[in-house]
Amino acid sequence: MSTSSNTPSNNLRSICVFCGSSAGDSPIFRTASLELADILGNAQISLVYGGAHIGLMGAVADRVLEKNGRVIGVIPQSLVDVEVAHDGLTELHVTDGMHQRKAKMADESDAFIALPGGLGTLEELFEVLTWAQLGYHTKPIGLLNVDGYYDDLLRFLDNSAARGFMRQSHRDLLHVASNAAELFDLLQNAKPLQDKKL
Numbered sequence: 001m002s003t004s005s006n007t008p009s010n011n012l013r014s015i016c017v018f019c020g021s022s023a024g025d026s027p028i029f030r031t032a033s034l035e036l037a038d039i040l041g042n043a044q045i046s047l048v049y050g051g052a053h054i055g056l057m058g059a060v061a062d063r064v065l066e067k068n069g070r071v072i073g074v075i076p077q078s079l080v081d082v083e084v085a086h087d088g089l090t091e092l093h094v095t096d097g098m099h100q101r102k103a104k105m106a107d108e109s110d111a112f113i114a115l116p117g118g119l120g121t122l123e124e125l126f127e128v129l130t131w132a133q134l135g136y137h138t139k140p141i142g143l144l145n146v147d148g149y150y151d152d153l154l155r156f157l158d159n160s161a162a163r164g165f166m167r168q169s170h171r172d173l174l175h176v177a178s179n180a181a182e183l184f185d186l187l188q189n190a191k192p193l194q195d196k197k198l
């Protein structure tokens, strides 16, 4: 059966969002995060995230809930108090540790998006990217480059490919846009990697 070129190739029913447990130094980060939350809520796409009620994490979750969307939080027991586990989610899964948390978040999701964040966000993003280059999963991965926050990181990745430490096709696993609507479109139409490492 042929499909129209306007038909997205990926049917994304749940998206895992990695983002800061802080809000950053400008309201622009929160605004961009809420734009993504609006897209998820309006399209009735479930949000899977780290279950916290602080920083951009809490802002995205609250907004999807306001839209009557489904929000699945996954948080390790050790962070329930530190990151103030959100008590109003559709589902909150408390795990024994960080590894279980990330595995559960990945299992529950059809795609991944990283918003601005710190070390935790970077670690989560690079884990799903490295899993993708190995062919452990074929779920699309996006980076919302709000206000140029990730410009230096993207330059670093381009340099890594240019210097022979990363295949260009693996660099291209990371879909990048500066606004949520464009990024969502990229992920809906992303094609799975052809040359996995394994």
Ligand code: AMP
Pocket (backbone or CB within 6 Å): 019, 020, 021, 022, 050, 052, 079, 083, 098, 117, 118, 119, 120, 121, 122, 123, 124
């Ligand atoms: P951050 O970007 O540092 O504000 O953290 C965002 C989220 O990533 C928080 O919920 C952290 O608990 C989580 N996170 C996931 N893996 C790690 C890790 N290895 N180290 C620190 N934070 C992590």
